[in-house]
Amino acid sequence: MYKIPESVLVIIHTSDLQVLMIERADKPGFWQSVTGSKDALDEPLQQTAIREVSEETGIVVGDTDTVPCANLDDWHLENIYVIYPVWRHRYAPGVTKNTEHVFSLLVPQNTPVVLSPREHVQYRWLPYRAAADLCFSASNAEAILQLPQRVTGVSVKTPES
Incomplete structure (x- = not known):
């Protein structure tokens, strides 16, 4: 069965903008936020996330769990990118592009992380700028850099501004 070329990117972060980064098992050195494709064409994006x-x-995200559903924020931002060869x-033959929908998830500090060993080998909590620098994906890095404005509504000054 082929993957559906529609996915989510979920930036997991704490209130002080520490971002969870995970290293891919199939590509050592490739660090990213949570990503994944829809399981079915009609799967709602929030459910995919x-x-x-x-x-x-x-x-676990849910109304009775550690992280409430209200902490999952759909940015209503789509990235269309060429799928890495x-x-x-x-993907099905001829599919070369994916549409990625960006979300963020606010979690309490010290939230336990248990990686799926077939997907990821290690994780790090990093300040958002360091997390963006670590990303192999440009769209992931760009989304992480938008995190302060998305979370607080106030842009963070950078040395360039």
Whole structure:
């Protein structure tokens, strides 16, 4: 069965903008936020995000769990990108682009992380700028850099501004 070329990117962070970064098992040195494709064409994006967070980090999002659903924020931002050739075989023949929907998830400090060993080998909590620098994906890095403005509504000054 081929992957659906529609996915989520979930930036997991704490209130002080520490961002969870996870290293891919199939590509050592490739660090990212949680990502994953829809399981079915009609799967709601919020459900995809909740499922992927649980599968990849063990963090459970729900109204009666540690992290409430209200902490999952749909940015209503889509990135369309060319699928890396190394992963193109997972998609139907001729599919070369993916549409990624960006979310953020606020978690309490010291939230336990349990990685899926078939997907990721280690994790780090980093300040958002360091997390963006570590990303192999440009769209992931760009989203992380938008985090302060998305979370607080106030842009953070950078040395360039």
